[in-house]
Amino acid sequence: MNEITSAHLSSQQAWEHIKSDKALFNQFEAEILPPYINSCRWFAGKARTQERFSIKTAMEIPIKDSIALLCIVEVLYSDGETESYLLPLSFIEATLSKEIISTGIITLAYINNKRGFVIDALYDERFQQALFYQIAHAEPLQQTVGKLDFVRGKGLAGEDINAPIASKALTLASSNSAMVFGEKYFMKLYRKLFRETNPEVEMIEFLTEFSDFAFIPAFAGSITWKSDGLEDITLGMMQRMVDNQADSWEMTGGQLDDFVEAFVEKTFSIKEQVFEQVELLAQRTAEMHLALYAPNADKMFATEVFTEDYRRFIHTRLCHLLDKRYNLLIEKYTSITDPVTRKLAWDFMEAKELIDEFADQILTKDLESLRIRIHGDYHLGQVLATSNDYIIIDFEGEPESSITDRKIKHSPLKDVAGMIRSYHYAISAKMFNDPDAAKLDTTRVQLAADRWYKLILQTFMEKYLDTFGKPHPLFKNNNEINFLMLIYLLEKAVYELGYEISYRPDWVKIPLKGIVNVIREIEKLKM
Numbered sequence: 001m002n003e004i005t006s007a008h009l010s011s012q013q014a015w016e017h018i019k020s021d022k023a024l025f026n027q028f029e030a031e032i033l034p035p036y037i038n039s040c041r042w043f044a045g046k047a048r049t050q051e052r053f054s055i056k057t058a059m060e061i062p063i064k065d066s067i068a069l070l071c072i073v074e075v076l077y078s079d080g081e082t083e084s085y086l087l088p089l090s091f092i093e094a095t096l097s098k099e100i101i102s103t104g105i106i107t108l109a110y111i112n113n114k115r116g117f118v119i120d121a122l123y124d125e126r127f128q129q130a131l132f133y134q135i136a137h138a139e140p141l142q143q144t145v146g147k148l149d150f151v152r153g154k155g156l157a158g159e160d161i162n163a164p165i166a167s168k169a170l171t172l173a174s175s176n177s178a179m180v181f182g183e184k185y186f187m188k189l190y191r192k193l194f195r196e197t198n199p200e201v202e203m204i205e206f207l208t209e210f211s212d213f214a215f216i217p218a219f220a221g222s223i224t225w226k227s228d229g230l231e232d233i234t235l236g237m238m239q240r241m242v243d244n245q246a247d248s249w250e251m252t253g254g255q256l257d258d259f260v261e262a263f264v265e266k267t268f269s270i271k272e273q274v275f276e277q278v279e280l281l282a283q284r285t286a287e288m289h290l291a292l293y294a295p296n297a298d299k300m301f302a303t304e305v306f307t308e309d310y311r312r313f314i315h316t317r318l319c320h321l322l323d324k325r326y327n328l329l330i331e332k333y334t335s336i337t338d339p340v341t342r343k344l345a346w347d348f349m350e351a352k353e354l355i356d357e358f359a360d361q362i363l364t365k366d367l368e369s370l371r372i373r374i375h376g377d378y379h380l381g382q383v384l385a386t387s388n389d390y391i392i393i394d395f396e397g398e399p400e401s402s403i404t405d406r407k408i409k410h411s412p413l414k415d416v417a418g419m420i421r422s423y424h425y426a427i428s429a430k431m432f433n434d435p436d437a438a439k440l441d442t443t444r445v446q447l448a449a450d451r452w453y454k455l456i457l458q459t460f461m462e463k464y465l466d467t468f469g470k471p472h473p474l475f476k477n478n479n480e481i482n483f484l485m486l487i488y489l490l491e492k493a494v495y496e497l498g499y500e501i502s503y504r505p506d507w508v509k510i511p512l513k514g515i516v517n518v519i520r521e522i523e524k525l526k527m
Contacts, residue, residue: 007027007031007032007107008107008108008109008110009024009027009028009032009107009108009109009110009111009118010024010109010110010111011024011109011110011111011112012112012113013111013112014111014112015066015067015090015091015111015112016066016067018069018091018111019058019060019069025055028055028107028118029052029053029054029055030053032106032107032118033053033055033073033087034050034053036106036107037053037073037075037085037087038050039103040103040191041172041173041174041175042085042174042175042176042177042191042192043085043191044083044175044192045075045077045083048077048078048079049077049078049079050075050076050077050078051076051077051078052075052076053073053074053075053076054073054074054076055071055072055073055074056072056073056074056084057071057072057143057145057225058070058071058072058089059071059141059143059148059225060141060143061088061127061130061131061134061141061148062130062141063090063121063124063126063127063129063130064126064129064130065126066090066091066126067090068088068089068090068121068124068126068127068130069088069089069090069121070086070088070148070225070235071086071087071088071089072084072085072086072087072193072225072233073085073086073087083192084192084193084194085191085192085193086189086190086191086192086193086235087120088120088121088122088127088189089106089118089119089120089121090118090119090121090124090126090127091109091111091116091117091118091119092116092117092119092124093114093115093116094115094116094117096116097116097117099125100117100119100123100124101123101171103120103123103171104119104120104122104123104124104169105117105119105120106118106119106120122169122177122179122189123169125167125168128167128168128169128179128181129165129167131179131187131223131236132165132167132181132185132187132238133161134148134150134223135150135151135152135156135220135221135222135223135238136152136156136159136161136221137150137152137161138150138151138152138221143225145227145228146225146226146227146228146230147225147226148223148224148225148226148235149223149224149225149226149232150221150222150223151205151221151222151224152220152221153205153208153209153218153219153220153221153222153238154208154209154218154219154220155185155208155217155218155219155220155221155238155239155240156185156220156221156238159184165181165182166181166182166183167179167180167181167182168180175191175192176188176189176190176191177189177191180241181238183241184240184241185220185238185239185240185241186217186238186239186240186241187236187237187238187239188236188237188238188239189235189236190234190235190236190237193233193234193235194233194234194403195230195231195233196231196232196233196403196404196407197224197231197232197233197234198234198237198396198403199376199395199396199397199403199406199407200237200394200395200396200397201219201222201234201237202300202373202407203292203373203375203395204216204217204218204219204237204239204395205219205222206292206294206297206300206301206373207219207288207291207292210294210297211291211292212291213287213288213290213291215284215287215288215389215390215391215392216239216288216391216392216393216395217239217240217241217242217391217393218239218240219237219238219239220238220239220240221237221238222234222236222237222238223235223236223237242384242386242391243386243387244384244385244386244391245384245385245386245387246384246385247380247381247382247383247384247385248281248380248381248383248384248385248390249379249380249381249422249426250385251277251385252380252423252426253426253430255271255273255274255277256426256427256430256431257430258271259427259430259452260430260431260434260436260437261436263431263437263448264434264436264437264440268448268451270452270455274456275455275459278456278459278460278463279459279460279463280389280390281383281390281419281460282459282460282461282462282463282464282467283463283464283467284383284389284390284392285378285392285415285416285419285464286463286464286465286467286468287467288375288392289372289374289412289415289468289474290467290468292372292373292374292412293370293372293473293474294372295473300373300407301372301373303370303371303372303409303473303474304370304371304372304409305368305370305371306367306369306370306371310371310408310409311362311363312363313408314362314487314491315359315360315362315363317491318359318362318487318490318491318494319356319359321491321494321495321498322352322355322356322359322494324498325494325497325498325501326348326349326352328497328498328501329345329348329349329497329501330349332501332505333345333349335505336505336508338509339442340442340446340509341508341509341512344509344512344513344515344516345508345512347512347516347519348512348515348516348519351519351522354519354522354523354526355490355518355519355522358486358490358522359487359490361483362487365483367476367480367483367484368476368480369411369474369475369476369480369481369484370411370473370474371409371410371411372409372410372412372474373407373409374409374410374412374414374415375392375395375397375415375418376395376396376397376398376401376406376410376414376415377394377396377397377398377399377418378415378416378418378419378422379418379419379421379422380419380422380423380426381422382394410488411474411484411488412474413475413481413484413485413488414488416460416461416464416485416488417485417488417489417491417492418488418492419460420457420460420461420489421489421492421493421496421514423453423456423457423460424453424510424513424514425496425510427449427452427453427456428449428453428509428510428513429507429510431445431446431448431449432445432449432509432510446513465481482521486518486521486522489514489517489518490515490518492514493511493512493514493515493518494511494515496510496511496514497511497512497515
């Protein structure tokens with residue numbers, strides 16, 4: 001439960017005119033915002049030294065009998081950097097406060113002689129209903145600066161937009177906030193804001209509005225602040241809700257329980273159903289990429305070649321990762337006690353020159369394959385398993401990348417590499433952490449994990465490429481496919497290595513094995 005600060009707000013203005021009370025806003029910024037925002041799960045700056053919280057913009061949205069304010073809060077840190085966060089505000093009288101969960105109450109307030117509370121409007125049903133209405137009717141709201149633009153998507157097709165619809169806020173331990181409408185629509189409010197449109201909204205809207213790809217939660221609408229002279233800022237998105245049983249990471253884990261149990265009993269057994277599900281996921285992945293293959297689309301989604309700028313971007317990123325992870329591994333090498341992990345680490349360090357030479361080829365190799373917008377953070381946890389199919393979610397891209405970098409076009413094989421690495425993690429984590437398998441010979445365990453992984457890899461790749469048909473402009477030939485897969489697999493495994501060294505040293509062998517797998521393939525190419 002959030003503690004309501006001992007300070008409170010007081011104004012003679014009616015809430016509808018509260019923006020004119022500069023003294024109230026100054027007090028709110030100095031006394032109320034710092035403790036409240038630091039208590040919120042979605043605030044990413046808790047560990048940083050904060051200098052100032054300030055409301056840069058407060059946009060008005062009409063709600064029943066009042067208004068809500070969509071505030072963009074700027075946080076200034078001691079190092080001079082700033083971040084922007086979305087905080088919707090409304091005022092409720094004290095008699096109604098029992099309807100608001102404690103985490104939504106920001107401060108006690110006396111507004112125009114009425115005792116009540118300023119709250120996070122996410123938890124105000126009037127605000128929820130207002131957002132749904134504005135999206136459903138696609139009505140923009142002019143503001144003092146710019147306008148709030150509400151877009152309605154195909155996901156709302158068939159909905160009676162004038163009929164009442166139930167709404168509620170969800171309490172999620174997440175970097176964003178969410179609301180549900182009629183158990184049919186899911187609306188996400190983006191808390192941390194960027195001076196660019198959100199890549200997830202762009203991707204979901206494009207796939208819903210301009211393709212027949214149905215295996216995503218369909219785009220139902222979005223909220224964007226458009227301001228003259230500034231980049232558009234995405235504030236929220238609404239999608240159709242989907243029924244699901246679990247994400248594919250959980251489902252794969254359950255399948256691997258059966259595999260490990262049989263392996264302990266000296267049987268190598270993969271059920272036919274596993275291969276069928278891998279093939280189906282490969283097909284849906286290919287269909288997603290086919291939907292994103294849009295040679296005649298506007299610049300945001302048009303197909304591109306492997307330009308010199310892109311080659312330098314990939315090369316710089318990969319070499320930077322390689323150098324950082326290589327140096328980190330040298331630093332930590334003497335603390336590695338597991339002989340298998342030490343051998344893998346040594347193989348990586350010994351092959352550094354070979355890897356660097358291979359990475360350099362991205363700058364000069366003839367490449368006629370094409371690039372498109374991709375998912376960007378594709379793994380088993382981003383795929384929901386329904387009763388008989390899959391739904392792909394979370395198109396925001398790599399969390400540690402800038403918004404600009406998340407929109408860079410890549411070969412779709414980068415997504416494929418992400419999923420393949422996810423399968424490798426699934427089998428490795430299960431085999432090496434199972435207490436019964438741990439009692440067995442380590443070499444035998446590794447061999448079984450490798451066999452499972454290679455069968456899944458082969459199954460996925462064959463179905464993925466067959467779904468495209470050959471030839472296809474995205475993939476010039478098998479030589480380019482193999483080269484790009486190795487580049488992206490190497491990049492992903494090297495990226496993973498840094499996390500495991502820092503946070504899960506017992507798991508370092510998993511990305512190291514992925515790196516060594518790539519090294520062995522590079523060695524074959526040199527023969």
